[in-house]
Amino acid sequence: xxxxxxxxxxxxxxxxxxxxxxxxxxxxxxxxxxxxxxxxxxxxxxxxxxxxxxxxxxxxxxxxxxxxxxxxxxxxxx
Numbered sequence: 525x526x527x528x529x530x531x532x533x534x535x536x537x538x539x540x541x542x543x544x545x546x547x548x549x550x551x552x553x554x555x556x557x558x559x560x561x562x563x564x565x566x567x568x569x570x571x572x573x574x575x576x577x578x579x580x581x582x583x584x585x586x587x588x589x590x591x592x593x594x595x596x597x598x599x600x601x602x
Contacts, residue, residue: 528552529566530588531573537589562588575599 526534534540534551545552546559554566562574565584571577574585574595581595596602 526551527573529554529560529563529573530585530590531575532589539589 528534528537528540529552530537534545537545539545540548540551546557547553547563552560552563554570554572555563556567557563561584565582566572566574566577569577569579574580574588575598580599581592581601585595586592593602
């Protein structure tokens with residue numbers, strides 16, 4: 525199972541399943557990516573997953589495929 529930068533299993537990601545992910549079929553990696561703010565942010569902050577960032581959850585993760593309320597819950601900040 526591949527896990528994207530956002531923390532979702534790539535096989536369940538709406539962009540991956542619709543084949544609109546710019547990293548299809550490899551999944552999201554932390555790197556400069558004009559199509560994915562989350563991957564670019566992780567690259568700039570030198571983390572592999574959003575969950576590893578001290579600022580998680582943030583406005584960038586709010587735009588991602590995981591519900592922001594859930595991100596707040598699992599971070600202990602909600």
